[in-house]
Amino acid sequence: MPIKKYKPTTPSQRHLNLIDRSELSKKKPVKSLTVGLTKSGGRNKFGRITAFRTNGGHKQKYRIIDFKRKNLNGTVQEIEYDPNRSAFIARIKGDDNQLSYILAPHKLKPGQRVESGKNVPIKIGNALPLINIPIGTLIHNIELKPGNGGQLIRSAGSHAQLIQKIQDRNLTRIKLISGEHRLIPSDSMATIGIVSNLDNSNQKIGKAGRSRWLGIKPTVRGSAMNPIDHPHGGGEGKTGPGRHPTTPWGKLTKGPKTRNKNKNNPMIIQKRI
Secondary structure (H helix, E strand, O other), X not given: OOEEXXXXXXXXXXXXXXXXXXXXXXXXXXXXXXXXXXXXXXXXOOOOEOOOOEOOOOOXXXXXXXXXXXOOOEEEEEEEOOOOOOOOEEEEEEOOOOXXXXXXXXXXXXXXXXXXXXXXXXXXXXXXXXXXXXXXXEEXXXXXXXXXXXXXXXXXXXXXXXXXXXXXXXEEEEEOOOOOEEEEEOOOEEEEOOEOOHHHHHOEOOOHHXXXXXXXXXXXXXXXXXXXXXXXXXXXOOOOOOOOOEOOOOOEOOOOOOOOOOOOOOOEEOOOO
């Protein structure tokens, strides 16, 4: 959807650019597919702040999304806004008259039919096993393990490309939007198309208050803290004498890889190309 620009009638609207949601449904979400959400305030079960930039935010209801797409065949009724994610969602009325939500792909319109299964057509919104998707197809909502539901490529405007099928190992190579290659089991499901809301990254929120509505607290520099609060805190220098930039917990930032190579992971990571 296009970006909506505002007239500079106030300082906060001078640079305000938001997504034009006039084409989205104005109906309330399906009550049986929503649950209440409670805020954590960035605190863990001990009451200690672990997410320093999380607090507040507007009250929300969570929409239950069908990420598994198991035998979901039906017609798109509405394209709706979801406050819990950057992408839009589509309300589907199944052939059995059951309602469900899925991630809305780009260019999916009300009235179109979506299907899932091994032999469904290669069409935007349809979900198939990777082994049945042609090479070069753009996909999203990809399962890491068959039956677990889509976990990869779910944010607005993102997509992956299927580039190779390794028949003897029952694996499929996909190229992520970052350029990284990953091997996924060929029985895993994926949805055809690009995730909706391509212009999400082009928004300018215009004022600090809108960040608070989104549940984002102000960011404080580590060098402005005391030594007990951050490795950069205290002293005259920004990071202390001879210290590399780190996170509040002392992990190196600014580039070094911190991922554990021995961690059990269903994805086989290939060299980034």
